[in-house]
Amino acid sequence: MSEFTSGTILLAKDKEAVRKHAAKGSVMMQLNDKFVVYLSEDVYIGEIIPESMIQLSQEIPLLYFYNFEDHHWGYRLLAQGEEAADLHIAYEYEEEIAYSIAKKKYPDMGFNELYFGGLLEEIREELEAGSVFKESFEAVFNNCHLELFSLLDVSDEQITRLKEILNIDYIHHDISEGMELSEEFKTILGIEEMSFIRHERVVESGEYDELF
Template sequence: MSEFTYGNLIRFENKTLLLKYLSAGTPYIQLNDEWLAFFTEEDGEQRSSDFVKKLSEHCPILYFYNLEDHFWGFEILHQGDLMSSCHFSYDLESELLFDIARDRFPDKGEIAGFLFNSKEGQDAYEQIQAELRDPVVFEREVRKHFETVCADDFQLFGINEESIDELHQLLSADTYLNREFDAIDRFKNVLNLNEMSWIRFERTEDRDNVEYV
């Protein structure tokens, strides 16, 4: 069985500040001396909720997800805004194809239906697929994909300069292009987040260390 983990992380020192804004019954876990994780029904797999974005007005929040066989990533939310995000997919070529198609055909609505259920869409799919086979085009699109990452924003969580430098190198297009698929483990090691594993809102009841607001 593959790991499906996603939830919201704050620095432990912000516990008192933030928990008063959470609904009664919200599960949370003290991961270690540095991090506290909390979980809501609104948590998505790849995206934080509007509720959590609103909560970030009170302190920075790191939304983290790891669907082991598919992708992992994070969002940094602060003062109600999305500051930085990273999506590291193990099937990024397919995702890039859909992203390119959405950019080229913004009026087509649900892009998968367009690509697979019309002659125009099938032709577009084959054209974009052929473009991405060109290593130069593929690298350009991967680098564009990682432009949403700003490792410096981890300073919001008190991460030291040495660790920020490590994150700059790790959270880059080069990591993906070099097929460094151990990046998830290195990311968690740098931030001391190894305990954030095999957990999400639906899997909190069977954890001994879960507390509730």
């Protein structure tokens, strides 16, 4: 069974702040001694960050982590009311780029129109003929800003280890190897428990500690 994980991680000592901004129906659960995870229906992978999370991040640092195993994984680090760092590694990164450009070029068309009308493939072929895909992949780690993980009480040693794995040379310029980094990332951070955790599953199972 493929993993679908999505949630916002914060220091356990900061969980009181969540109660002021929690969305109705959201939940919070203890991840381990150091971290808790806040779960809501919002999944903001490449999307606009919910205003409630922006407000919460003005008070405490937040790490939104996601792993949709067959598709993509990554994180968005929020601090002082803005996105301070992010990483997004996707098997279908070429398709994501083509679709992003297509949406800008044809804003009134939906995915099905772009796909079945052949426009998406046309844009993809144009990009493939150039160097856009290669340049985009080479830049995948550019916004990691791993030093900012210190905001989550991550040690210098842990940050050094993250820097060793989150770079293009470590994955031998291979997207498949990049997709496999999620487990190493979690182990270094000490969030191994962040697996098969998402709002609907935790609510259904009743494994949460607080329901808002």
